[in-house]
Amino acid sequence: MMTELLLDLLLVVSLLLTALCALLAQDLFRAVVMFMAFGLLMALAWVRLQAPDIALAEAALGAGLTGVLLLDAVSHFRQSDSGAGSGESS
Amino acid sequence: MKLLLVLIAAVVLTVVLGQTAWQILAQPTPVDLRELVAEAMPDSGVAHPITAVLLNFRSYDTLLEIGVLVVAGMAGLSMRAVAPLEAPAMRTSDTLLQALLRWFVPFLLVLSAYLLWAGSDRSGGAFQAGAVLGATGVLLRLGGVPLDFLRPGLMLRLGLVLGFAVFLLVAVMGAIRGDMFLAYPQEWAGLLIVVIEAALTLSIAMVLVGLFAVAPAQATERDWPSREGKR
Numbered sequence: 001m002m003t004e005l006l007l008d009l010l011l012v013v014s015l016l017l018t019a020l021c022a023l024l025a026q027d028l029f030r031a032v033v034m035f036m037a038f039g040l041l042m043a044l045a046w047v048r049l050q051a052p053d054i055a056l057a058e059a060a061l062g063a064g065l066t067g068v069l070l071l072d073a074v075s076h077f078r079q080s081d082s083g084a085g086s087g088e089s090s
Numbered sequence: 091m092k093l094l095l096v097l098i099a100a101v102v103l104t105v106v107l108g109q110t111a112w113q114i115l116a117q118p119t120p121v122d123l124r125e126l127v128a129e130a131m132p133d134s135g136v137a138h139p140i141t142a143v144l145l146n147f148r149s150y151d152t153l154l155e156i157g158v159l160v161v162a163g164m165a166g167l168s169m170r171a172v173a174p175l176e177a178p179a180m181r182t183s184d185t186l187l188q189a190l191l192r193w194f195v196p197f198l199l200v201l202s203a204y205l206l207w208a209g210s211d212r213s214g215g216a217f218q219a220g221a222v223l224g225a226t227g228v229l230l231r232l233g234g235v236p237l238d239f240l241r242p243g244l245m246l247r248l249g250l251v252l253g254f255a256v257f258l259l260v261a262v263m264g265a266i267r268g269d270m271f272l273a274y275p276q277e278w279a280g281l282l283i284v285v286i287e288a289a290l291t292l293s294i295a296m297v298l299v300g301l302f303a304v305a306p307a308q309a310t311e312r313d314w315p316s317r318e319g320k321r
Contacts, residue, residue, distance in 0.1 A: 052213040053140045056205070060221035065298055068228055072302070 008048060015041050028077065032070045039063025135279025137211035144215065145283045149272050153257050156290055160254045163297035166304055167246070184233075191233045198226040206291050210280070216253075216287040220294025227299030240303050250300070253293030257286050 046055035134142035209215030
């Protein structure tokens with residue numbers, strides 16, 4: 001009972017922490033990585049709330065695919081940034 | 091000063107949210123939904139309550155959901171004309187990715203099929219299976235494996251609308267038989283749900299991979315010639 005409560009508290013705290021890190025990170029790449037970590041922790045939270053279906057969807061869609069799409073977007077930004085600075089000449 | 095404002099806003103927000111949550115929690119639920127679902131389970135054709143709700147009792151919502159996904163996929167795909175979808179140079183560039191692909195793709199395909207099948211009596215279902223299948227497609231795409239079916243054409247269109255079409259067909263068949271729209275015949279319900287879920291899985295995966303494939307293709311395309319030139 002006690003350990004479960006502690007685990008849940010740890011989960012809540014780490015969820016809030018990763019969410020804050022994802023929101024406040026200066027580096028976009030770091031924000032995306034934090035977002036993916038948040039997604040995985042959220043999946044754990046769903047499991048703790050006895051909703052394994054949502055946990056599966058969260059892990060696959062929220063952390064996995066959305067993370068990949070966001071990572072892609074970040075690399076897209078970087079490319080267009082460097083492309084505007086130096087890529088034009090080549 | 092700014093920090094103070096943010097702090098005050100945070101406190102106010104917390105109080106309002108807390109009060110709302112309290113009010114919602116304090117209200118007694120008018121109907122015991124768990125009980126209701128459990129009573130109707132024998133009629134649903136599947137053994138897992140969540141699948142029963144998603145694909146039988148509230149299948150109208152799922153139908154609209156897949157409709158929204160298909161529209162989103164089409165909108166994404168029609169934003170730009172996609173030229174070559176795979177960069178041949180990428181295919182041999184990363185040996186680790188290649189090795190991973192060889193191990194992961196069969197595993198993910200089996201996992202996706204399992205999730206689809208498991209949906210009938212435990213956690214799983216079309217959306218999860220579709221997401222895993224979509225992730226497999228994304229992995230293949232990252233590995234530079236040619237995915238010819240993603241080119242704009244008949245295959246892509248068919249794949250995108252397959253889930254919605256099958257679902258709608260089943261729904262309309264119910265209406266034509268003189269039943270209600272979306273009412274499955276009782277003895278066929280289990281089979282129909284599996285068929286719909288299989289079609290949904292394919293379409294969902296197609297939409298996800300399609301959306302992934304369209305966006306970055308432009309960047310890599312523009313990027314590749316210049317990188318080749320530098321070498």
